[in-house]
Amino acid sequence: MLEACESKWDIVKNFIPSWFAAVMGTGILAISSWMYSVYIPVLKYVAVGLFYLNIIMFFAFLIPWTLRWILFPKDALADLEHPVLSSFYPTVAVAMLVLASDFIIIGHNIDIAKYFWAFGAVGMLLFNLIVPYYMFKSDSIKLDHVNPGWYIPPVGLLVVPIAGSLIIPHLTGIWHELAVFINYYGWGSGFFLYLALLAIVIYRFILHHPLPSALAPTIWINLGPIGAGIIALINLVNHSPFISVKEPFYIFSLLFWGFGVWWALMAIIMTIHYVKKLKLPYGMPWWAFIFPLGAYVASSHMVYGIFQYSIIDYIGFALYWLLFGLWAITFIKTAIATYHGYPFKGH
Template sequence: MPFNAPQLAAGFFTPPVGLIVIPIVGSLVIGHFSGLANEWAIFVNYFGWGSGFFLYLALLAVSMYRFILHCPLPNVLAPTVWINLGPIGAGTVALFNLVTHCCFIADREPFFVIVFFFWGFGVWWVGMAILLTVHYIRRLRLPYAMSWWAFTFPLGAYVAATHLIAERFSIRLIDHFGFALYILLFFLWATTLVNTGIHAVKGELFRGS
């Protein structure tokens, strides 16, 4: 089957996220093992982040190609543009934890700066996601669909990453930015939850728009 770029949506980022989140918890247990078990823990954590991150970069290039050169996403898939924040947010937290709990990194500061850069890309994507969402609401219509839940987890991951960055570098502006995103997250979550409940009661939850 030939590649059809217009059919590509940000849901393709789900597999990289499944890998990149491994060190969020896995890195916390590395120090609790010794010998071969410790080596396995290190291997699994670095495999998860490394493979997830570079898969994300590869898919990001394809995704940007689709956004720039092809027609907009169908309106029911518009919320999936927020999924891009999932790998960024989860990847930031995961790498932060890996650096923090790694036993063989002597100077951690350069790695924390790399984490900061990775998080910074998410600031741009938050802006793009908001602008695209507003565009769909005002110009193309944004009917409820189960894809609305894409507003929640990715942004939640990025809010957590923002809190870590603000705390690590003691930057109050980032802390305020994270709080604003938290308010936005709560609003999107509540709106999605209410609409899901309404459509479930009406029996329209999985009906096409």
């Protein structure tokens, strides 16, 4: 019905870049469901259903996203220069990278995965220069603008090697070398950018007023670089023949995973605080609950696969059900809001 829209073009004009976070979240839930189907076989069918749903969502979102740049370039550019919204622009590229992983793990189609990964990787490399460029040259960014959404660009870089490292063995010659370069460039630049931004965001948390309620779900985004970083590192190590001693990288993954446990607990505590003491109104930032938690859930299963400590997988499996519940609630609320046209009323 989209009854809250003044015209059908409001959908295009006000199509904010964060919509692709829904594709990211649905894609990682599909992968996590596939992983944990070892305990509950029916989850494999859930994974397949989510996989196909995710493909439909991606192309459905891609149409208004593209049309916005053609028909309303000033609005699209304004978001790219916005100190908060700009960080969500890379989600379109991350969505492609997540779909590449979906096609490899669930769809068993390396050929299609290559295309999604290639376009996603190129998009990620571009956005991770464009978004910081606008921030660096801006003279209007304030401490109020600092939020965990700033992690999204480095998260995208860390996602590059997740599917990319699985594609490396299927490439030869210069394409093989280029893929290796892009994967290691992605992890290296993404990880150290994340560390730099982590310090800035923690500074804001401690020495500035709390995040506005609308951005409260972004607290969970910190699990994104942790989970994605772990998965990417393990995949890179396992698919890089020149790394003969893998154990130090595995141990670092376990240490990084431990930090994720702390952040997951803190995110839960802070979310409860907002629900009880402040407020947590629905909005597109609710998708910030999903991909970061999903990446951490998937990383938990991979870390368990290396060290075989059941407690790790128990934690991951428990968080999987929290992930599924949050995804279901967010998906339903987004569908209802979209039906009534609320996300397209402008921002």
